[in-house]
Structure formats: C-alpha cells, structure tokens
Amino acid sequence: MPIRDLTSLGLDELLGALLAAVVNSQREATASTLALVEQIGLLRGDDGEERFRTVSIRYTKLDENQRPSEFVLEVPLLAMVAIPTLTVRSSKVSFRYDITETTVEKPAEAERGAPQPLGGLAPQQVILKGFVPRTRTTRETRETAGIDVEVTVESTQLPLGLERLLDLTELTVARPAEDERS
Numbered sequence: 654m655p656i657r658d659l660t661s662l663g664l665d666e667l668l669g670a671l672l673a674a675v676v677n678s679q680r681e682a683t684a685s686t687l688a689l690v691e692q693i694g695l696l697r698g699d700d701g702e703e704r705f706r707t708v709s710i711r712y713t714k715l716d717e718n719q720r721p722s723e724f725v726l727e728v729p730l731l732a733m734v735a736i737p738t739l740t741v742r743s744s745k746v747s748f749r750y751d752i753t754e755t756t757v758e759k760p761a762e763a764e765r766g767a768p769q770p771l772g773g774l775a776p777q778q779v780i781l782k783g784f785v786p787r788t789r790t791t792r793e794t795r796e797t798a799g800i801d802v803e804v805t806v807e808s809t810q811l812p813l814g815l816e817r818l819l820d821l822t823e824l825t826v827a828r829p830a831e832d833e834r835s
Contacts, residue, residue, distance in 0.1 A: 739807070758780060
C-alpha cells in the first residue's frame with residue numbers, strides 16, 4: 654500500500670507500535686492455544702458444566718490374584734495430543750529513522766522553580782520526531798518504507814497442571830491391581 658501520511662512520527666510512537674505488534678502476536682498465539690484446548694479437550698454438559706473429553710483405554714494386567722484381568726483407564730484427550738505452546742523468545746527491530754526535530758521536555762518542577770534533586774541533574778525527556786525514509790521504485794510509481802522485524806518463537810514446556818495430569822495417568826497404569834479395586 655502506498656504511503657500517504659507524510660507527517661513526522663515520534664520515535665516513541667513508531668517503536669511503541671512495533672513492540673505492541675509483537676505483544677499482540679503473543680496474545681493471539683495464547684488465544685489460539687486456549688481455543689484449541691477448549692475445542693478438543695473440553696465438553697460442556699447440558700447443565701453448562703465443563704469436563705474433560707476423555708478416551709477409554711482398555712488394558713489387561715495381572716490382578717491381585719495373579720490372573721489376567723481387564724481394566725479401563727479414562728485418559729483426558731489433552732494428555733494424548735501435542736498442545737502448541739509458542740512464546741516469543743526474542744524480537745529484533747531494525748530500521749533507518751531520519752530525525753527531523755528534537756525537543757527537550759524539562760520536568761514540571763524545574764519550571765516552577767522548585768529545588769532540583771541531585772543538584773539539578775533531573776532527567777530530561779528528549780522527544781525525537783522524524784520518519785522512516787522512503788524509497789521509490791522507478792518502473793512502478795510506488796513508494797515504500799522499510800522496517801525489518803525478526804521474531805524468534807520457541808515451543809515452551811507444557812503447563813504444570815497438564816504435566817501433573819499426565820504423571821497421574823502414568824501412575825494409575827503402573828499401580829498394582831489391588832490398589833485399583835479398593
């Protein structure tokens with residue numbers, strides 16, 4: 654899309670928009686994971702209560718009398734599927750920013766003649782205004798501005814609750830039969 658707004662942007666506005674885009678992408682990834690969990694892992698009953706969608710697994714092992722016996726294990730479906738848990742590990746933004754205006758904003762206390770802390774070494778906010786330079790393509794009359802954004806994502810560990818649920822499932826299958834029948 655051609656650049657139509659030629660007004661100067663504050664560097665804080667430009668960086669803020671880019672960083673907000675990274676944060677929003679993390680939020681969208683989290684919402685997508687939550688939607689997947691709700692769609693495949695939970696059932697809503699007629700009473701409105703949610704419960705885990707489960708898979709029945711039948712297996713045979715020796716019972717307390719050392720005879721083969723069939724057991725049924727209800728395993729939450731979520732324990733059997735890979736749940737995408739992506740997180741932004743790092744983000745790198747690079748661009749050229751041509752400064753067109755600088756302004757030093759003094760603290761309000763300095764304007765009122767109040768004593769300055771640290772012998773007048775109060776921080777001053779410097780406001781930078783400028784633009785990301787445009788480039789023109791001669792074959793097509795098109796103007797562009799370039800910002801390079803590099804985002805690295807990684808898969809994170811399962812949430813602790815789901816990991817414990819999987820551990821309990823494994824413990825139930827490995828437990829001796831006399832414990833299950835009581």
